[in-house]
Amino acid sequence: MIRFENVSVRYEEDTEPTLRNLDLTVPEGELVLLVGPSGVGKSTLLNAVSGLVPHFTGGTLTGRVTVDGRDTRTHPPRELADVVGTVGQDPSAHFVTDTVEDELAYGMESLGLAPGVMRRRVEETLDLLGLAELRDRPIATLSGGQRQRVAIGSVLTPHPKVLVLDEPTSALDPSAAEDVLAVLQRLVHDLGTTVLLAEHRLERVVQYADQVLLLPEAVMGPPSAVMSVSPIHPPVVTLGRLAGWTPLPLTVRDARRRAGGLKERLEPLIGAGVPAGPLPHPSPHARGHGGRGGGFSLFSRRRRRPQGEQPHPATPLVLTASLHVRRARVEALRAIDLRVDPGETVALMGRNGAGKSTLLSALVGMIAPTSGTVRIAGRAPHATDPRELIRQVGLVPQEPRDLLYADTVAAECAAADADAGAADGTCRALVSELLPGVADDTHPRDLSEGQRLALALAVVLTGRPPLLLLDEPTRGLDYAAKARLVEHLRALAADGHAIVLATHDVELAAELAHRVVILADGEVVADGPTAEVVVSSPAFSPQVAKVLAPQPWLTVEQVERALEEAR
Amino acid sequence: MSTAPGRTVFPGPLRSVLTAPVASRANALHAGAWWLWALGLAVAASRTTNPLLLGLVVGVAGYVVAARRTDAPWARSYGAFVKLGLFVVALRVLFSVFLGSPIPGAHLLFTLPEVPLPSWAQGVRIGGRVTAEQVLFAVYDGAKLATLLICVGAANALANPARLLKSLPGALYEAGVAVVVAMTFAPNMVADVARLRTARRLRGRPTGGVRAVLQIGLPVLEGALERSIAVAASMDARGYGRTARVPAAVRRTTNVLTLGGLLGICAGSYGLLAAEGAGYGLPLLGAGLLAAVAGLRLGGRRTVRTRYRPDRWGARSWLVAGSGVAVAVLMIRANAYAPEALHPGVVPLAAPELPLLPALSVLLGLVPAFVAPVPEENP
Structure with a gap:
């Protein structure tokens, strides 16, 4: 043909x-x-x-x-x-x-x-x-x-x-x-x-x-x-290669059929202090008791329920109280109560049009709440001067290109340094760190999707905002670029940045997020630790979780690490 | 299915015939009907300077728009046209104030310092006396223009311009698509500006000011150009511009007929409008129209396109278009029996009166608010 x-x-x-x-x-x-x-x-x-x-x-x-x-x-x-x-x-x-x-x-x-x-x-x-x-x-x-x-x-x-x-x-x-x-x-x-x-x-x-x-x-x-x-290759293939299955399974169903042996090997490893994510989980509830993620395990997390009344020493980076947003006749957000603490990574998920982008816009003050309150590090974002605000919160929009309007990478970086009042070369150094090999004189339009995202991220990070918002960060990224992004975001989270990302990519959420918030029709329908939320709904669960269910593994990385430690 | 939704309305209870149905694609009013209605109102507005009548026309147009417009993006253009109208009035008054006016007036409002001009610029004045009469005249005149604009805005808000395209003869369709795509350039640019302002805010820069505008300008134009190219590529890949083979003789005849027809129409309408050529105007216009229609018909053979659910011209379309035409005709007639009420004088200053009959005839323009299908409220 x-x-x-x-x-x-x-x-x-x-x-x-x-x-x-x-x-x-x-x-x-x-x-x-x-x-x-x-x-x-x-x-x-x-x-x-x-x-x-x-x-x-x-x-x-x-x-x-x-x-x-x-x-x-x-x-x-x-x-x-x-x-x-x-x-x-x-x-x-x-x-x-x-x-x-x-x-x-x-x-x-x-x-x-x-x-x-x-x-x-x-x-x-x-x-x-x-x-x-x-x-x-x-x-x-x-x-x-x-x-x-x-x-x-x-x-x-x-x-x-x-x-x-x-x-x-x-x-x-x-x-x-x-x-x-x-x-x-x-x-x-x-x-x-x-x-x-x-x-x-x-x-x-x-x-x-x-x-x-x-x-x-x-x-x-x-x-x-x-x-x-x-x-x-997709995670299920990675898992298949790790476990040495031949022929390689391509579907979750095929993989499940062969997963018996692997599950047996993994069974004794659950709960033996194997971290769910690569990061110690800085859940506010854990921290409230004094430990920064120490002694944390999947099972203890399961038992812990969110308790709003617990006193927290630090001010939360994001705090919304019964936030409503109306756009024309559409109620885009209804009664959103969200709290994000420093060092936490939260994935916002939900179907197209559920209000994820609107919520992010409200958090950076592009949309004023119709009723209710939004506080970013204690301030109302829509009433804060933008110059002030970029030191508190940065958003990488769905189309990173929107953020870039100089005609070379170098000019873009210089502008970002000036905007954020950072030392010259801060932004450029960030770009090189995120993605080596971006030439100074390239027009942002001629960059590949991944490069453009790296540049936009660098521009936003120049202000070192403690709160980083990402809207669909993995669109158009291949696995390698995605892996680099994940690594960098983890480093930022470990550094104490809070990250909120709106995504459809369940694998990304599984790898990165401590907490998943699912929105539907502008309301929060689920809010809890990643493992719990993601596994409980088949549409949002990653391939590894589906293959190894009911065991609580989310990513190949976790399985790999567990097997290594067992050896 | 190939059978169109039935036109037969069973004569049920009178009520169900008289109340307007919920709008859907099947019963959509012909876009041409809305335009005829709006143009009718515009013609009526162009025949009077009475601010009360003009206000009535604006009110009628506004009421119909409020009652029958949808949530579609093009329906939001009405507000923009109203603002444009107000701007026109303000501009007209400003010009009159600064450049003077031939209207004699006794009520001096204030005197601006006059710029001395050389003798060869006689008749031109900058600054000087500003009288109440002259300002009032400018307001009346500006209001007329503003009302015309608002009528066009109403048509824009009520009828999707792309729908009008569907009614174009096949030979003109492709040019029409190009025009419509070009027209989307402006709204898209507005969207781009909004996006870039957001981006500036995200980057912590002020969104207003001259510098901001300059910095946003170039990327906006770039974006618009890129999008145009993308749309062109998409149109090409989807078969835009496919033509059927036609003999060269037919092609040549088409060109001759179309060109000749258009020339005839131009000359004919000049004859009709100009004072001297009324005699040959009408026949020339008729012949030109015939030739142009024949040319377009013949040209249609080259295009292979078909039309998907073109709007039908049904009874409701007749009523809507008819109400506009009626308003225009009645207002032209009113010029014959009550010229002074339609053109209130400014010298001496007098409050305009509302002539009853012309006012009633303008109210006929409200018919669409009762007969046009009601758009469904979006959730």
């Missing part, structure tokens, strides 16, 4: 080609997963299929790409529109019309399908993607996950033979991601659609793939074979 023959792509300004001598054939009706570190050319490869590379992006493509027998050299993207449907990384850049129903119909209108057919397909697609209630809504009012589904729906309606998706689930909450993937699988199985998708969150998608294409090596093969050699 898709053939690449000796394809190389090179953009003018680069010395190295982005893709080099790529040969590959994707047979009809397969779901092929593209795996590789960021910046390896995944998006370029995907766009070459739809003809946007090189017709739209410029650059030189040598070799031949054919889709369903059509050469992309002679067929511009619009002539391929009936065979290839493409959704890029940012769904909001994809929309042409302004309401959901029109958007779903747009592609079909361009192809000139009959009105009756269009109507039928729109109705089908609305049901398929669960968009029926949103059909008349303006796209501008949709949440991120809803937009992603509309974007996918809009390319499904013309019934293309090939579907090309760039990170379709990274903006979605776990259950919305499962819905989207289930739809893709149904398309592959029922309609024989060929799907080519790139995704960093392998734990979500690898079990659906028929083939995995590993870049930059350009090795294609069945998932279990590729995963056994791939440097990038």
Whole structure:
């Protein structure tokens, strides 16, 4: 269906080609997963299929790409529109019309399908993607996950033979991601659609793939074979490798079947002082009794219930009391009581549109509470001078690019130093520490997703705020970049910074957070230690917890450490 | 399903026919009906300077907007148009105060220092006497313009501009899409500015002031440009601009017909509006229209696009459009029987009176607030 023959792509300004001598054939009706570190050319490869590379992006493509027998050299993207449907990384850049129903119909209108057919397909697609209630809504009012589904729906309606998706689930909450993937699988199985998708969150998608294409090596093969050699792999594979299971399990179900032996080995290790997270847990309740996380174990944590009345010596960094926020007619937050102490890492989870970002905005004072109070280190953030506030709290927004507006990395760093009143070079040193190899004169726009996040984080950290807020920090990050981020955040937490992160990434929450707060419809529905909250709900539990349930392990790292200590 | 939702309304109890239904895509009013209604009000407003009548027109437009607009982002533009209208009034008064006015007046308000100008600039005045009459005249005049703007704002708030596109002939569709995408440039830029102001706040910088504006400006333009390119790529990948093959003869005929038709329309409307050419104006306009329609019809063969659920022109659309047209026609008629009530004099100063019949005819513009489908309240 898709053939690449000796394809190389090179953009003018680069010395190295982005893709080099790529040969590959994707047979009809397969779901092929593209795996590789960021910046390896995944998006370029995907766009070459739809003809946007090189017709739209410029650059030189040598070799031949054919889709369903059509050469992309002679067929511009619009002539391929009936065979290839493409959704890029940012769904909001994809929309042409302004309401959901029109958007779903747009592609079909361009192809000139009959009105009756269009109507039928729109109705089908609305049901398929669960968009029926949103059909008349303006796209501008949709949440991120809803937009992603509309974007996918809009390319499904013309019934293309090939579907090309760039990170379709990274903006979605776990259950919305499962819905989207289930739809893709149904398309592959029922309609024989060929799907080519790139995704960093392998734990979500690898079990659906028929083939995995590993870049930059350009090795294609069945998932279990590729995963056994791939440097990038989901936790379940890491666990499988650790335990020496062959063939490697790719799904939680497969892994559970083989996990008997491992569970037996782990059983005596539980509760023997093995820390749940890599950090001693600085729970305020533990600290209230004088110990900074000492003698802490999973079981004792289970028994401990949050007790609001306990006296605390330190002022909490975040304290909200029955916080309500209304935006127009929408009650975005209702009666939020949240307390975060220094050194604590809290993960905010919940479905798309549950109010996570709104809560973070309220904490940095971008939104004034409609009623109730917010106190950051004792002050009301919306009434504090921004210059003052950045020494108390820093937010890295969902789109780190929003925070950057100088034209070079160096200028950005200099500005950050000036803003925070820090010594010259503070920010630059932070960037190098977070991510070595970012050149001074690069434009922030040309950085990769991970680099941009590192830069935004450095800019925020320059003020050394005791409270750090992160909105979806792992979007677009590969496992290596994510591991570096986790390490750095742990170091900050150990340093006494409090971190609040809104995320859909359950693996990240398991690795990092001491406490998980789940929001639904603007209300807190669960607030407790990570192990407890995450394990009690299947949608939010990490793969390792699912495999080793009912044992309380959350990450491969914990298992690894426990096994090592036992030795 | 290919069968459209039924148009047949069973004549049930009178009440259920008379009360407006809840709005949905199936019973949406034709966007053109809203525009006709608003343009009708605008025409009426352009025929009077009576501030009471103008206020009535604004009130009617505002009431209908309040009763029938949705929560959609484009529906929020009404407030912006009202502000723009007030700005126009203020500007008109300012100009009159500083540049003088040919209106003679006896009630001196104050005297500004006059800038002496050379003799060749005779007739131009800067500063000088400011009279109550001249200010009042400027207010009346400004109010007329402001009312026109507010009527356009009402149409904008009530009808999605993209919907209007669906009614364009196929040959014009692609140009229309380009225009609509270009129009989203402005709201997107407003959103960008808001985002960047937030970012400045997060970085601990003041969000106001000239420096802030300068620092935000460039990234905003950059962002807007990038987004335009992304949208263009997406449109291309989704088949925008696919054309069918047509013989060269047809293409040439299309061009000749369209161009000739447009020229005819221009010349014809000039003839109609100008004093001297009324005789040949109407036939020329008619011929031009015919040629243009034929050209567009023929040009439509090149496009392969079809339309998804275009708005239907039903009874309610007739009523809405009709009410606007009626207001316009009645106001033009009123100019014949009560010219002085519609254009209250400023010399000598007198309080304007509300002429009863024209006022009643403006109230006809309220019809849409009762017949247009009611948008559902979003939760």
